[in-house]
Amino acid sequence: MESSHAGHMDAIYGTQRHFYDLTRKYYLLGRDRLIRRLAPPKGGSVIEIGCGTGRNLIAAAKAWPDARFYGIDISEAMLETARAKVAKAGLTDRITLAQGDATAFDALELLGVAAFDRVFQSYTLSMIPDWRGALREGAGKLAPGGRLDLVDFGQQEKLPRGWRSVLFAWLAKFDVSPRAEMRTAIDEIAGAIGARDEFVSLYRGYAWAGSIERTGL
Template sequence: MDAIYVQQRHFYDLTRKYYLLGRDRLIARLDVPVGGSVLEIGCGTGRNLIAVARRYPTALLFGLDISEAMLATARANVARAGLSARIVLKQADATDFDAKGLFGQPQFDRVFFSYTLSMIPDWRAALMQGATATGGTLSLVDFGQQERLPMWFRRMLRAWLAKFDVEPRADLPAVLNELGLKTRFEPLYRGYAWSARLTR
């Protein structure tokens, strides 16, 4: 991941805002309780955590990412935003991490994934880690199957995403159901993205 992002991290947020749709919608619907804790798995440049911190000013925020290059950018962005006291960032594998060991707490009020499951080879293990870490809700948004979009668009998007080792997860709804949690699943933008919120 460092090899992929060592250069991309410098312009990642500028380019991704045009096609990582639904991220701000997810943040707006987190409904973080006063003084609540939030974990983002695959936090990248810290863009989402900064947005969460601004929307929920009493929240305690945590982020992990496997790429130390991305975390270097995230730390700089968080410091620039004046949020270093509220956002804790750690390097870890999304498929196998110890939340208590990393952050000093075993669970969080809110856990979320934003366009990360489509990049993690063992994404089911990452999803299970997220479900285990949350004591409240688990939210996610990622590429869908573009089921209500033209075939030419789907083919073009899939070919472009493949260049970045991104693979939309067709069996995501079935895997979510296997977790045994109350699940609200929503296709967004004619299936361009899929969104879900899981509650214990």
Template sequence: MDAVYRNQRHIYDLTRKYYLLGRDRLIDRLQPAAGERVLEVGCGTGRNLIAAARRYPEARFFGFDISAEMLETARANVARAGLSDRICLVRGDASDPLVLRNFTAAPEVAEGFDRVFFSYTLSMIPVWRQAIAVGAGALKTGGRLSVVDFGEQERLPRSFRTLLLAWLRAFHVTPRGELVAELQGVAEATGRALDVATLYRGYALYAELGPAYSPATK
């Protein structure tokens, strides 16, 4: 990842805003309460954490990424935004079930998070199933896991889909066709509810894994 992003990190946010669609929808729906903890798995340049911290000034934010290069940029961006006291960043592997131990400056995170989210990271993580398991395992009881990533473009022109997939492969990105099935499996294993929506004619997929619905809330 460091080799991929050593140079890209400087223009990452400027270019990705045009095609990483649905990220702001995810942030809008986080809605953490005061004092709640929010974790981004694969935080990249910190763009999402900064936007969320500004949106929810009474919540606490955490993020990790496997790329030291991206984290260098993220820390600089967070400091520039004046949010270093509210956003904690560490280096970590999304497939490592012990990754939360890396937050040595915030040992309370061992108790879990109220919100965990993945934003266009699962399509880049080779062991993406393990990453989902780690994210789900980091949730507190009653917490919610959110995912936005590339969909299967099923309602877009075939020529567009072919070009997009070829372009994504050049950046080591692979949309996960089995993502919904994997999340459904986690939902069934953990007694949670899964909500899924396709965005922009299938260009993107949005999913939330949260507390099971009770008859009173259906």
């Protein structure tokens, strides 16, 4: 399953990765809000699950210069672009990348770190078939006192119905499916590990954002 999904993502983004960031900045709303709110502890560790071209990691590393950053993605094509962008930004000493499946990965083996102070997932759950598994895996990688932050497409609940139909039909062409049960899943996964959670609708429901925060031990 992992290899087939990786190949599928490479097929979709093998060409798109070259202009992905230029086009996505107009409709992947809420990413910069997430980065501003990360606030990792000094010397802390931050991982993006589904890092794509590395755009978010580079922005986060510049915003929070005292933290160490990591990223995984299932698509080797995307990682090829991410590595080049990280090197161009002069951040290879602070950003480590590896290929991995968001639903099941050994962070210690891949990255040398078992748990993280911050985990974030930006517009990835809507692309992952087992999105609940990916959310559960991200929460499971939190260090005590750590927090998972996510943002993804909402249900357009306060926007015109016609807009929702057109947007969802267009997203489906790229195998993107906004998750109507996201809020429930966040609640359930947070409850299972005794964590606090938050959820907020952004831009009239265009995007949804949430967090899962483990208590310190």
